[in-house]
Amino acid sequence: MPRPGAEAVHNKQKYAKPAPFSREKLAAMYDFTGQRAVVKGGTGILGGGLACALSGCGAQVAILGQNLECGRAGVAG
Numbered sequence: 001m002p003r004p005g006a007e008a009v010h011n012k013q014k015y016a017k018p019a020p021f022s023r024e025k026l027a028a029m030y031d032f033t034g035q036r037a038v039v040k041g042g043t044g045i046l047g048g049g050l051a052c053a054l055s056g057c058g059a060q061v062a063i064l065g066q067n068l069e070c071g072r073a074g075v076a077g
Contacts, residue, residue, distance in 0.1 A: 023056040033058035043070035 037054045041047035043065025055061045063071050 023053070026053055027057050030057045035059045036062070038062045038064060040064045043067040 032054060035058070037051075037059045039047050039051040039054070039061060042051040042061075042063030047063075047065065048070070051061045051063050065071050
């Protein structure tokens with residue numbers, strides 16, 4: 001008997017699409033050098049992605065969130 005939720009994980013992997021933009025494409029389109037940004041909810045999935053995108057475009061990013069470990073992992077990764 002498969003574990004609960006295994007089918008949902010399989011479907012998610014099956015239908016996953018590649019990201020439409022890479023960091024290089026975003027950096028070529030947007031230049032936030034010298035700008036500062038605050039991302040509320042930056043330890044979550046969406047906020048973490050936004051924080052990574054902004055920092056990849058040259059911004060200094062402050063991350064606000066409830067999970068310190070996820071915030072450290074996002075900064076290190």
